[in-house]
Each structure stands twice: as C-alpha cells, then as structure tokens.
Amino acid sequence: KRRLEIDLGTVLGAMRNIYKAQINLSWVTDTYGWITVVAPILVASPVYFSGDISFGGLMMAVGAFNQVHSSLRWFINNIGGIADWRATLMRVADFRIALDETDVLHDKEKRIEFGDNANSSLTFEKLQVASPEGCTKLSDSHVEIHPGERVMITGDPGAGKTLFFRAIAGLWPWGSGRIGLPAGETPIFVPRVPYFPAGTLREVLHPNGSAPAGDADFGAVLAEVGLERLSSSLDRSARWERELNDDEQRSLAFARLALRQPKWVIIDEAMDAFDGPSLRRVLSMLEKRLPETAILNIGRGLHNGHFFPRALNIVKDTGAAPLKPARVRTGAIDPPPKAAVRRKK
The missing domain is CATH 3.40.50.300 (P-loop containing nucleotide triphosphate hydrolases)
Structure with a gap:
C-alpha cells in the first residue's frame, strides 16, 4: 500500500505541475488577448474625443491594429504546441545522447x-x-x-x-x-x-x-x-x-x-x-x-x-574487474562533441 501511495503521489504531483503550467500559460495568453482588444481604443480615443477623427475613423484605426496584431500573434497562438514539441524533442535528444555516450564510455572496455x-x-x-x-x-x-x-x-x-x-x-x-x-x-x-x-x-x-x-x-x-x-x-x-x-x-x-x-x-x-x-x-x-x-x-x-x-x-569470476557503470548526462538538446562520439554504422 505504501509503495502504491508513493507511485500514485508521483503521478499526481506530475499532473499538478502540468495543470499549474497550463494555468500560467492561460493567464499569459488570455490577458494578452484582452489587452489587445482594449488597447487600440484606449490609444485612439483621445484623438476621437478631440474631434480630429470621426467614429468611423476610430473603427478603421481599431481594425487596422487588429489586422497587424493578428499577423504578429502567431507565437502566442502556438506556444502550447511549441512547448509540446520542445518536450518531445528533449526526450528524443536525451535518448540519443544516452545511446551515444554509453558506446563512448564503454569503447575502451574489452569485447567478446x-x-x-x-x-x-x-x-x-x-x-x-x-x-x-x-x-x-x-x-x-x-x-x-x-x-x-x-x-x-x-x-x-x-x-x-x-x-x-x-x-x-x-x-x-x-x-x-x-x-x-x-x-x-x-x-x-x-x-x-x-x-x-x-x-x-x-x-x-x-x-x-x-x-x-x-x-x-x-x-x-x-x-x-x-x-x-x-x-x-x-x-x-x-x-x-x-x-x-x-x-x-x-x-x-x-x-x-x-x-x-x-x-x-x-x-x-x-x-x-x-x-x-x-x-x-x-x-x-x-x-x-x-x-x-x-x-x-x-x-x-x-x-x-x-x-x-x-x-x-x-x-x-571474483578475480576479474567489473564493467564500469555508465554515467550518462541528460537534459541537453545539443549533442556531445563530435570528437567524443563515434557513431556506429
């Protein structure tokens, strides 16, 4: 039961971290969306109230701002997908680095x-x-x-x-x-x-x-x-x-x-x-x-x-030296230096 509670606690902790990250991301994207709706009106309203532009001109200015804003907010709209892509890339990169460095670490060991x-x-x-x-x-x-x-x-x-x-x-x-x-x-x-x-x-x-x-x-x-x-x-x-x-x-x-x-x-x-x-x-x-x-x-x-x-x-064979355990670094997307890795064909 205690073992199950530990494993379940780990899963629940990971889920809580995901939910927190999603909430923080929602705060950023939603706040950005609301601000961009109100910002052009606030900026152009002094000109409108001073009589320099008509109400139609105000709406044209707001529409032009929204067109430019829609063209430039690609990153905000896709930040969730970018985060998923980065997480997947990190896992694949860690796996690749682990395979490469395991071969390198054991290259000097004797082989059958x-x-x-x-x-x-x-x-x-x-x-x-x-x-x-x-x-x-x-x-x-x-x-x-x-x-x-x-x-x-x-x-x-x-x-x-x-x-x-x-x-x-x-x-x-x-x-x-x-x-x-x-x-x-x-x-x-x-x-x-x-x-x-x-x-x-x-x-x-x-x-x-x-x-x-x-x-x-x-x-x-x-x-x-x-x-x-x-x-x-x-x-x-x-x-x-x-x-x-x-x-x-x-x-x-x-x-x-x-x-x-x-x-x-x-x-x-x-x-x-x-x-x-x-x-x-x-x-x-x-x-x-x-x-x-x-x-x-x-x-x-x-x-x-x-x-x-x-x-x-x-x-x-108690008289023989054991194989040195491999200590593989992870968490980096960049591969190890070419001089350190000899990829196997």
Whole structure:
C-alpha cells in the first residue's frame, strides 16, 4: 500500500505541475488577448474625443491594429504546441545522447569476439561476460557443443545466467574470450518471456511463410503441448500475449520451435517456470519433433539428466574487474562533441 501511495503521489504531483503550467500559460495568453482588444481604443480615443477623427475613423484605426496584431500573434497562438514539441524533442535528444555516450564510455572496455566454426559446432573459448555487478564465466575454459547435443547450463541465483544468454545472442558484447557459432546456421533464441507478433495464430507459429503440410501439423503440435483448444483458431487474429496466460505463452513458443525445425536452440530459463505436467509435455514434444537439434537450456538445473545428459556451470569470476557503470548526462538538446562520439554504422 505504501509503495502504491508513493507511485500514485508521483503521478499526481506530475499532473499538478502540468495543470499549474497550463494555468500560467492561460493567464499569459488570455490577458494578452484582452489587452489587445482594449488597447487600440484606449490609444485612439483621445484623438476621437478631440474631434480630429470621426467614429468611423476610430473603427478603421481599431481594425487596422487588429489586422497587424493578428499577423504578429502567431507565437502566442502556438506556444502550447511549441512547448509540446520542445518536450518531445528533449526526450528524443536525451535518448540519443544516452545511446551515444554509453558506446563512448564503454569503447575502451574489452569485447567478446565472435566467429564461425567450420565444423558446425558451438564453442566458448575462455569466455567471460562483464557487467557492473561483476563478471560471469563458465567453469570450463574451453567448451565445445556438437550438433544434436543437449546441454544444461546452470548457475546459482544472481550468477548472471540471463546475461550469459544475451552474450551468446550478441546483445551484450562486453567481456572477453571468443564465441564460435556454427557456420551457416542461425540459432533460435527462446527468452523467458516469449514475443508474439500481431497476426493470426498460424503466422505466430510459423512467421517465415514456409508453412508445413497443413492444419493437421499445426493441430498435432498444439495438442502435444496441451494447447489443442487453439487448433480451431489458426486463422484468427488476436493479441495472443493478452489472451493466453504465461504458461500457455511459453508452451506456444515451444510449439513454434517444433514447426520451424531449427538446428540450434538456446533457451533462457523458459523451462524453469513450467509446472510438472507442462514440462513433461514440452520435453516429450522436443524429443519427438527435434531429435537432431542441439538444445542449450540456461536455467536453475531442476530437470533430470535424461533429456540433458550434459551439464555446464556458470560461476562468478571474483578475480576479474567489473564493467564500469555508465554515467550518462541528460537534459541537453545539443549533442556531445563530435570528437567524443563515434557513431556506429
């Protein structure tokens, strides 16, 4: 409750600041509008009362003033839009500067080397993944995983398992050592929270267009992971991440693997969240549908050794220096000096 009150108080405070700014802006614009209506009459009225101009001349003077005033009040009429534009520009500029300066701040840090292995194996050579919280490495300095092999990579809580997954995917380049990927193969990565694009269930299950033989294949795979109720919804468009619960979303992600038939699959703790029956269904489906696929499962190691006969361990490297945290300046529209930023192509 206290946490909710703090968050709600922050939102209400921001709304109050917006309302105050809008009220102050209204005072300026409305006052300016009323003054410009009265000002020409007050200025020209002494001339009118002295008899130098007629009432028609007074109205002509007021009309001329209003014409000039209307031409010059563009800024007053559009100050609200200008303020919105500036706020949007500030957010985009801060985001751009943060990306540029993060690259610059970490340019001097070591990076993981990537390469292709001609023998179609996956290798880790003295791999070390660095982060501000510390460094993560495999307990073995040299690891080679062959096609069709199933490997369980485990680690204690906080050891950096997800960071290791991101490093293999190329999303986290900081560290040292080498990752050798199987030449000519594109591994499929299964994160803890699967992503489903907008579209029909058929497109979600097989997005690259080269669909299997027919609806029977889709229905059979869905039944094997406990989602047979979706067999009649293959051509229905929906927000599947909202319509399905977390367990069903993960099961659907593994059904997608069975239909795409990849040679390499790397999983980040997606199996750890399954209950017992769901996990048994998924493992049985993978064993039946992907007998020659190499599967690396990064997780807590709660599964028996029947499906994953080989196990590796992720450990903290206490002797290595952590990655220096990036301190990014924000709040300025002007970009950092060109000498300080080397934009990546």
